[in-house]
Amino acid sequence: xxxxxxxxxxxxxxxxxxxxxxxxxxxxxxxxxxxxxxxxxxxxxxxxxxxxxxxxxxxxxxxxxxxxxxxxxxxxxxxxxxxxxxxxxxxxxxxxxxxxxxxxxxxxxxxxxxxxxxxxxxxxxxxxxxxxxxxxxxxxxxxxxxxxxxxxxxxxxxxxxxxxxxxxxxxxxxxxxxxxxxxxxxxxxxxxxxxxxxxxxxxxxxxxxxxxxxxxxxxxxxxxxxxxxxxxxxxxxxxxxxxxxxxxxxxxxxxxxxxxxxxxxxxxxxxxxxxxxxxxxxxxxxxxxxxxxxxxxxxxxxxxxxxxxxxxxxxxxxxxxxxxxxxxxxxxxxxxxxxxxxxxxxxxxxxxxxxxxxxxxxxxxxxxxxxxxxxxxxxxxxxxxxxxxxxxxxxxxxxxxxxxxxxxxxxxxxxxxxxxxxxxxxxxxxxxxxxxxxxxxxxxxxxxxxxxxxxxxxxxxxxxxxx
Ligand code: BES
Ligand code: MN
Ligand code: MN
Numbered sequence: 001x002x003x004x005x006x007x008x009x010x011x012x013x014x015x016x017x018x019x020x021x022x023x024x025x026x027x028x029x030x031x032x033x034x035x036x037x038x039x040x041x042x043x044x045x046x047x048x049x050x051x052x053x054x055x056x057x058x059x060x061x062x063x064x065x066x067x068x069x070x071x072x073x074x075x076x077x078x079x080x081x082x083x084x085x086x087x088x089x090x091x092x093x094x095x096x097x098x099x100x101x102x103x104x105x106x107x108x109x110x111x112x113x114x115x116x117x118x119x120x121x122x123x124x125x126x127x128x129x130x131x132x133x134x135x136x137x138x139x140x141x142x143x144x145x146x147x148x149x150x151x152x153x154x155x156x157x158x159x160x161x162x163x164x165x166x167x168x169x170x171x172x173x174x175x176x177x178x179x180x181x182x183x184x185x186x187x188x189x190x191x192x193x194x195x196x197x198x199x200x201x202x203x204x205x206x207x208x209x210x211x212x213x214x215x216x217x218x219x220x221x222x223x224x225x226x227x228x229x230x231x232x233x234x235x236x237x238x239x240x241x242x243x244x245x246x247x248x249x250x251x252x253x254x255x256x257x258x259x260x261x262x263x264x265x266x267x268x269x270x271x272x273x274x275x276x277x278x279x280x281x282x283x284x285x286x287x288x289x290x291x292x293x294x295x296x297x298x299x300x301x302x303x304x305x306x307x308x309x310x311x312x313x314x315x316x317x318x319x320x321x322x323x324x325x326x327x328x329x330x331x332x333x334x335x336x337x338x339x340x341x342x343x344x345x346x347x348x349x350x351x352x353x354x355x356x357x358x359x360x361x362x363x364x365x366x367x368x369x370x371x372x373x374x375x376x377x378x379x380x381x382x383x384x385x386x387x388x389x390x391x392x393x394x395x396x397x398x399x400x401x402x403x404x405x406x407x408x409x410x411x412x413x414x415x416x417x418x419x420x421x422x423x424x425x426x427x428x429x430x431x432x433x434x435x436x437x438x439x440x441x442x443x444x445x446x447x448x449x450x451x452x453x454x455x456x457x458x459x460x461x462x463x464x465x466x467x
Pocket of ligand 3: 101130166439440
């Protein structure tokens, strides 16, 4: 171990409690990117991150605005760099997001989502692990390296933190496409994924893409008394249910013509490696999912179904009467929020076109349908054939004492595809979440031991890449 590395690790250990307190302050800011009423909070979170990046010694720290006529309501990016390791030194691009998902249903939280609370070695709050806590690991690893090395880093570093990941990441995608030169780096490091199991260091090498849509169905010109008009007037909710029921069959197959045409099967090596992972389907069903049975394409394993097969889900159906009690109304319109997870080599554009055409072909009598695309992201599989993967696995070995497993993730991080395709750099997804961290759900948490081990792993990674 190099002197710089051991000093930084020691610094991180001595200051670990403070790091957690700072993270709590960031977690108190409800930076919910999808809610216009929280736009001010989203900006506060961006400023919080920017201020800390300046304080630890990063340079050129500034917010990059993303709002425009094409992208109204866009949230700022936070940029920082430190490029004094020399022109031959490796440049690492650190990515994270400071925005979070909505916290509802609030009554399910044991302690309020924006009042971070420690219980049993976990820190509970919306954004604890996704992704404020994991992004903070990067900042704290850099701080530790600066502190232990007289204000220097072993590598050149650029940091880009976005505030729209949870709503599709359009702002950062435009920035990367138009100003990719400003993010020039040799490797990108993303900590926004999970470990396969507690204690098991993990690199995520693939993500599903997605298209998030709304189907709006309109029937009568206004809401109607269901006794006076029921039997004669079309009901948009029934029509919507009929449409949705035709999108996926009971075996979990999406019924959109051509939907599976470009689905690439995982390689034989990947399948073999996945079979060797410590996965207990019954435990997963009981403790993670908590349902009577698992569903989906029975001819594929759960890992294949969630990592390498596309799927379709319904998230909510706003409209009509949802208050307490009963109201006898035929609503004039109904909406369903429907998304599809995509896998290589499906594309959001082709998948959306096929879906829209299919929905158009199954519209029940008497209603009109509009299909809208809310956001989308490409699926991606990253290469592991680069020296940074080795540096990362060695760094994590020193911290966890175990060999790294390579997995894919079922979720999406839209910008990762752009890092690979636009910036043409290898991207490491080195995440420290756990399967039971409740991402997007009530009682999201970050296992604090993993917060600290993540910081140490990153310190060792930076040091090794800089050596
Ligand atoms: N960090 C997640 C993605 C993730 C989670 C990847 C677990 C792998 C394992 C990310 O913040 C996320 O939730 N992304 C959204 C993206 C979407 C809104 C475009 C998702 O997957 O729903
Ligand atoms: Mn995330
Ligand atoms: Mn998320």
